Amino acid sequence: MDIPALFHESEQKICRAANLRELEEVRIALLGKKGQLTGLLRSLAELPLQERKHLGADLNGLRENIQILLAERQRTLEEEETTQGLAREGIDITLPGIPPLRGRRHVLLETVEEIEDAFLRLGFDIVEGPEVEWDYYNFEALNMPAEHPARDMWDTFYITERMLLRTHTSPVQIRCMEETPPPIRAIMPGLVARHEALDSTHMDVFFQIEGLVVDKGISFANLKGILDLFVAMIFGSERKTMFVPSYFPFTEPSAELMISCGVCGGSGCQTCGHGGGWLEVLGCGQVHPQVLRNVGIDPEAFTGFAFGLGAERVAMLKYNIPDIRLFAENDLRFLEQF
Ligand code: PHE
DSSP states (O other), rough: OHHHHHHHHHHHHHHHOHHHHHHHHHHHHHHHHTOOOHHHHGGGGGGGGGHHHHHHHHHHHHHHHHHHHHHHHHHHHHHHHHHHHHHHHOOTTTTTOOOOOOOOOHHHHHHHHHHHHHOOOOOOOOOOOOOOEEEHHHTTTGGGOOOOOOGGGOOOOOOOSEEEESSSHHHHHHHHHEEEEEEEHHEEEEEEOOOOBBBBBBEEEEEEEEEEEETTTHHHHHHHHHHHHHHHHHOOOOOEEEEEEEETEEEEEEEEEEOOTTTTSSOTTTTGGGGGEEEEEEEEEEHHHHHHHHOOOOTOOOEEEEEEEEHHHHHHHHTOOOTTTTHHOOHHHHHHTT
């Protein structure tokens, strides 16, 4: 048997295979079950021992070499097919890639999480409530029965006569007190809605964070202490705070927390305008005894304080953002600054 001739013949067949399918046909014809070489190897059994040993070694060597050739040719053909495929589709793999556009966290979300972190460090829990709320929780339980004139402060969108989009996160105070007995120390973040004309400081949907503390002996001094710490943590300890009397039906006494203007430092400028050096941050007060009674807490045994802040407002004051609508416009020129 002429092994070199056989090798040469096989080599030619392998080289002539023009694509992977043809190469596979060659492989089957040589090494398949009914292949040429397989047949030869099988016929060895009929030979006398001496000859079988000799020829067997040669044929096995031949098979190994053929396998190497097949593998090499397969690699070449695969590469060719890839290149041709790329060329057909007009893809130039040597061009530099287009870097994917990396997003970043929205400045409002960052502010919310910063505020949440501050209160978590002060020992507060985070509690959430529904955005679609009953009239009872949004108004009535907060000491605003039907026809109460203070309801005008919070006009909203009604789903039914008794169901509405909550106008503040204060209803979560009620849900929180209904569910857990005091002591309570929680903040309640979430979206709220108001039926309101849009301008640079008003939006119909915005983000609030409510705070509630109820325990034995909680006083207005505790409220001032916590909010002073909050201002120092979020705006820096150089900001001064001031509490101005205000009115909310669910707190008594009620106040508005003001901080000194970060732009002029308190002397009065365009940013603080009519505030004369002061900027309003949030509403707050001692929880009204009637609110405690509404949830079955004895106001003689327990007292508390609450506050509610607009997250957009905090971000605006922190970063001197002039228009609240910027938060919702998704203009990259605005968002990329933070
Ligand atoms: N809920 C009030 C508002 O949206 C804010 C507030 C909360 C005031 C808690 C006092 C206590 O205007």
